[in-house]
Amino acid sequence: MLPHAVRLSFALLVALVMALPAAAFDTQARAAYVTDLKTGTVLLNKNADQPLPPASMSKLMTLYVAFEAIREGRLSLDEKLPVSQHAMSYGGSTMFLDTTDRVRVEDLLRGIIVLSGNDACAVIAEALSPDGSEAGFARFMTMRAQKMGMTNSTFANSNGWPAAGHRMSMRDLALLARRLIEDFPEYYPMFAETEFKFDGRAPQNTQNRNPLLALGIGADGLKTGHTQAAGYGLVGSARQGDRRIVFVISGLNSSAQRAQEAEAIVSWAFRQFVENTVVKGGTEVLRADVWLGDAPSVGLVAEQDLTMLLPVLSAEEVKAEVIYDGPIQAPVAQGDRLGTLIVKPEGMQEVEVPLIAAASVARGGFVTRIKTVSGLLLTRLQQGPEGAL
Incomplete structure (x- = not known):
């Protein structure tokens, strides 16, 4: 199975100071x-x-x-x-x-x-x-x-x-x-x-x-x-x-x-803005499937703290997206850069943080490969003659 780009959108919960949203500054300057x-x-x-x-x-x-x-x-x-x-x-x-x-x-x-x-x-x-x-x-x-x-x-x-x-x-x-x-x-x-x-x-x-x-x-x-x-x-x-x-x-x-x-x-x-840690380094953002590994998935964690300046809001959801090529090919070494977290505060610039492997995943042995191929064949049979690996 060839890896392909995976995009997952979700929301990060960020607890901020209780206040009204920051309005854009309407400057009179040219x-x-x-x-x-x-x-x-x-x-x-x-x-x-x-x-x-x-x-x-x-x-x-x-x-x-x-x-x-x-x-x-x-x-x-x-x-x-x-x-x-x-x-x-x-x-x-x-x-x-x-x-x-x-x-x-x-x-x-x-x-x-x-x-x-x-x-x-x-x-x-x-x-x-x-x-x-x-x-x-x-x-x-x-x-x-x-x-x-x-x-x-x-x-x-x-x-x-x-x-x-x-x-x-x-x-x-x-x-x-x-x-x-x-x-x-x-x-x-x-x-x-x-x-x-x-x-x-x-x-x-x-x-x-x-x-x-x-x-x-x-x-x-x-x-x-x-x-x-x-x-x-x-x-x-x-x-x-x-x-x-x-x-x-x-x-x-x-x-x-x-x-x-x-x-x-x-x-x-x-x-009208407050500094906030949106994601802490080492926090697992999601788990990604691993292809032909001795574990079925690996955690993707933020490489570093992401501290952002955000409009002062009540408890608010900040939109975010993860991009990575999946399924991830084994072997995987802990610390490998595998994807990117993109945080998208409304009305402000996007910020990117690298995502790294939380743990190592070795290449699976003969049994793993047999199970993987068998699973794919079964999926294809269930899909009918138009199914494809």
């Missing part, structure tokens, strides 16, 4: 993406893969490249960098640098994170560019982003200044935020700083524009952005307990709307 970092659950996806003008949110890529250079010894926090005429020429949000300055890298980093300095980005870019130009650095940024999996990102400059072809998707920005948080924990606290006074310049321009940092809701980053083409946007992150979310919104009409939307998203993401 594009948005919200993800839970611990479980990888995507909570909201609106035009998340559409390349859009990212404005100053693209400064996060310049920061990532700078942090890498520091870690690799190609740049140091105490190193002082010159300011070119090109860097000084930038308008918009700046550190008010001029060509007489030599600025510490650490000050430039804070100038980018807290003050959103376009000039500071250009100084970093020219220092790290393969050819000494900001355009060369932008090409390097694009290549580095592609290697990181940011397939909808193309950079024309280091700071998000409006330019043809300078684009990022919300999913790419979320991926970048996650990498900054996880890859550079020593520098990430800079993103929570609410003020940076550089050299006494422009005392009216010392505040971080992130509207969530002072609200006491666990927000600790990362970057705002605004241009006429991009609208108002924010790459944000917040931590409450052992959960952390990253969210990206873009295309809002005002800074006030951005602040309201960002706070509402954080509240929704933490209050």
